[in-house]
Amino acid sequence: MRVKFWGTRGSIPTPGRTTEKYGGNTSCVEVTHGGRRVILDGGTGIRELGIRMAGEEPSEVVILFSHCHWDHIQGLPFFVPFFKKGFRFRIAAPPHLSRRIKAILGKQMASEVFPVDFADLGSDISFKEMPASGVKVGPFRIRHFALNHPGGSAGYRIEAGGTSLVYATDHEFAPQDDPRTFDAFVRHLKGAHLYIADGQYVEKEYAERHGWGHSTVEHVVAAAKAARVLRLAVTHHDPMHDDPALTGFEHDAMKQHPGLEIFFAREGIAVEVRDTLRP
């Protein structure tokens, strides 16, 4: 599997020179394998992915949403392939989300706020409830699990070609004193070759951000170690963290945890999911 980060910012886009290294677009990750594609979330990063896709032959694509907060859906009205005949989008979501998602995406394109109605998009878009046992789409085996976030959020475990990845944002490891929530999470993460994690905060900020629904870098490192994941990609960067801050956090994390391959996701970075560490 190849994973490409099109949007790495949490909460709100942060354009400008001070964020150009890690990127200012909100959540969007593309997973490809064997010519098939899964898109995780539709934050503003999906716009550029759409421009790339518009130059290709129309295809069938699966879109998975963690949840429907702005930073995970806001790029969709500007996602060119939605407007193009021939593209087929299968939006699969866990039951609690599946029932609401169509209405929410529709509201985002209501005539008061957007000139084109969701129902008038040229591509073929369908919604499907994903059972607890997961689904098999093309080469991908996809399962979902619940995350702890205001209003709920879903994590996904995707397996293909003998490798596995877990996409788990937005998530707070809380309540802190309940080991069951941590253990349950770790079970879904077990042995993943790549863990794409919400590391919006660092420990010293967290005291004032309890209950906001996000994790610290320290939390996700602990989970990654407990689940013996091979590589950790920290994403959903806080809008208040500029490039120098994120560079510092990334260096600290790499230095403090030499046994774990950690990187902070940057907009435009693509990595191959491998079942072995470093070459």
Added chain:
Amino acid sequence: MPPRSTTKVIKPAPRPEKDSLIIEHICLLKILRGKDAGTILELGEETVAAGRSEYCDLFIDDPSASRQHFEVGGQYGMHVLTDLDSTNGTMVNGVRVAECRLSNGDIVTVGATEIGFFEQKKVRAPRAKTPPRPPGGIH
């Protein structure tokens, strides 16, 4: 009466007219460690290749390098590195990447060779302007 100030006013030397200088952003790859350390490749609009083949724009004399190891091309005004399915991989700041938009100070590692990506400002005088043409058309 207050004492007279002894401060001297120093007038700046006449500077060249503001718009007569041009600030250019230059991006370059520089071999920092390995054979041929110090070699610099200035990046322009065209895509450049790096590897162990002598036909590469940036020759990497390293047994771990593939003949065509990675390339760097322009995209959306940024320089994007793409690994050319190299055998031993391309690392950017210690992360093995398939693709990465480069940022000032990034370290690209191929085997034992380290290559830095740098963005620099260069101030230069403008190229000679073409003299204004005499007014044509209606006289």
